[in-house]
Amino acid sequence: MTSVATAQDLRAEQRTFDILALVRVAFAEKGFDGASMQDLARAAGMSVGNFYRYFPSKAAIVEQLIAHDLAEMEGHFAEIMTSPFPLLTLKQQVALQIQLHQECVDGQIWAEITAAALRKPEIAQAADRMEASITANLMQVFARETGLPLAEITKRFQSHASYIVLLVKAASMQAPRAPEARDALNTLILNTIDQMLAEVARASLKVK
Amino acid sequence: MTSVATAQDLRAEQRTFDILALVRVAFAEKGFDGASMQDLARAAGMSVGNFYRYFPSKAAIVEQLIAHDLAEMEGHFAEIMTSPFPLLTLKQQVALQIQLHQECVDGQIWAEITAAALRKPEIAQAADRMEASITANLMQVFARETGLPLAEITKRFQSHASYIVLLVKAASMQAPRAPEARDALNTLILNTIDQMLAEVARASLKVK
DNA sequence: GAAAGGGAAGTGAACGTTCATTCATTTCTT
DNA sequence: AAGAAATGAATGAACGTTCACTTCCCTTTC
Known part of the structure; x- marks a missing residue:
């Protein structure tokens, strides 16, 4: 009941994985506090708004x-x-x-x-x-x-x-x-x- | 000519020393990027404006x-x-x-x-x-x-x-x-x- | 010793910018 | 058509920095 992983969920998870890899570079360049959400979204190749669909907050990304x-x-x-x-x-x-x-x-x-x-x-x-x-x-x-x-x-x-x-x-x-x-x-x-x-x-x- | 250290200069230098010791704590608590000039000035026990009389910028403090x-x-x-x-x-x-x-x-x-x-x-x-x-x-x-x-x-x-x-x-x-x-x-x-x-x-x- | 001057010490509101976050809207995918 | 994916302008708070201003302290003058 709790973990019925649909194909969609798996795809979303993979996506999150990929985004994390991209975001990591931005964090490395500017630091956790120095990197803005704009920076992170740009590094992930998407808009700020869409970025929030994957992570609820900056702290959550870290x-x-x-x-x-x-x-x-x-x-x-x-x-x-x-x-x-x-x-x-x-x-x-x-x-x-x-x-x-x-x-x-x-x-x-x-x-x-x-x-x-x-x-x-x-x-x-x-x-x-x-x-x-x-x-x-x-x-x-x-x-x-x-x-x-x-x-x-x-x-x-x-x-x-x-x-x-x-x-x-x-x-x-x-x-x-x-x-x-x-x-x-x-x-x-x-x-x-x-x-x-x-x-x-x-x-x-x-x-x- | 270049280094006629007046009593005033020495006092100012000592003051800078003391401020650095106070500011260090604020930096430790919030990080270089996380600590705002307001935070630093408060830690040094003075107003933001006066703080800038001792350091030309945030980067200079570090x-x-x-x-x-x-x-x-x-x-x-x-x-x-x-x-x-x-x-x-x-x-x-x-x-x-x-x-x-x-x-x-x-x-x-x-x-x-x-x-x-x-x-x-x-x-x-x-x-x-x-x-x-x-x-x-x-x-x-x-x-x-x-x-x-x-x-x-x-x-x-x-x-x-x-x-x-x-x-x-x-x-x-x-x-x-x-x-x-x-x-x-x-x-x-x-x-x-x-x-x-x-x-x-x-x-x-x-x-x- | 009181008054006046001058510069250092100190203030905090104001400026323009950037921040994290939200949301009405549009574009894809199925 | 319907829901997921994606947009970017909007929002208010917070940022670094500046500045017109006040307060303090010491020297000079009478």
Whole structure:
């Protein structure tokens, strides 16, 4: 009764998806507060009036944007979990994500979310949900890799997961630099992440 | 001729300093774009008209705010350089700064600067100046500690310095968490920083 | 010491612009 | 024909900035 998805609903959902991708660029260029509804509608290729048929308010767009990113993130983790060597796949994914975020507007968006989360409670909640989801997924990966119970993994490595999230975010938000400087910095960051993951892996070796 | 500082000038400068401290809170609460001139003037305890006697525009306030932070930073480094064990003092200062930033509005302001720097070239320049100053100072500390020439230090450890800056910034910008989670995360961050500094120190041991 | 002058400090209403949001209307799609 | 999709002008509030004006404080003059 509640979720009878008609073809129309699906099409509308897809449309919203597409609009979010376009709007993201406008937000990246002007910031959440700096981008006007005119800017956003123009970026989406439609009039202001029609734009309001898809989002009830400006604040709602931001929330849906974050929710969209969360869904994408969970998709990546689904891939990782189906891989035969989750920790290794995770490591590769992280390196790839950092690279991708740096060369598109994602880093910009995350900087905006980070700043906004510190002043607007609703955005803080959305960002918290995102972080909680990622760390929970990381706990799953760690548990799968080590064979240890989720409770123990959580107790010992939750902060490791938070640290990895912090590092990936910080790496994404970096201002552009000379390629060699950027690569050197990325290497250091990835080294730290590897170290964190190695500590997790070491926990499983004791069992073996 | 150019810089005959009258008592009046000094008083005005001090006033600007005080206003910046007040305005910082308003910016932290509403963001650079979100805070209106009315908000800022109210935070400074004066009328809008009078506020414009101290700053020619909203953009100018932000630039002066960053310049102010840069000056403060350089003051800290001056202290560090006069210490008998610069690297040790640096380590303590970093731990202290992270703690201080987390419990006042500084982290909020840095999140705002980070986001704004990615879209506004003037702010990007100001932020670059800040990063360049900090890394240059770190190079001085490293050179002093290891006895190696500045050129070699720069070649080998510039990225280490950038990484330390990134970590301190990221730590400051963290959303509030449960105390034990925050402490665990801070420990991991400080461990990484210690590691970077240890690598620098190791370079000097070879000489001894 | 009182009066007068002058410039800094401070005010808040006013200006033109832009903002988020609404809605009567038109154009597509089926 | 009917409902979904799309338009853009209209609305009132809020924006950054300006400005004519008042108040304060200190120096000079008598």
